[in-house]
Amino acid sequence: MKQLNLNVTPEFERDLLQYMKIKEIATKSEAIRHVLHDAVAHRLDSDYDFRPWLGMGLKAPLRKKRRFRSEDELWS
Numbered sequence: 001m002k003q004l005n006l007n008v009t010p011e012f013e014r015d016l017l018q019y020m021k022i023k024e025i026a027t028k029s030e031a032i033r034h035v036l037h038d039a040v041a042h043r044l045d046s047d048y049d050f051r052p053w054l055g056m057g058l059k060a061p062l063r064k065k066r067r068f069r070s071e072d073e074l075w076s
Helices: 010-023 028-045 071-075
Strands: none
Touching: 010 028
16 A cells, blocks of 8 residues: 655634534545545546646756755665
């Protein structure tokens, strides 16, 4: 299983906890999976075009000072 780490705003966490309470979901990760699954299913039903999302991650600013000089240093 892959892992995804998210930094969230206090408002997002508040809303997520409220959603968890309403749906009786025990963990945040399960709640996020549930919400994403529902959102994607809803969009697929409405023939939503995800092409504008392509490359969006590449627009994020790169970290100027790298913590690791290479892949080998990262994993050693």
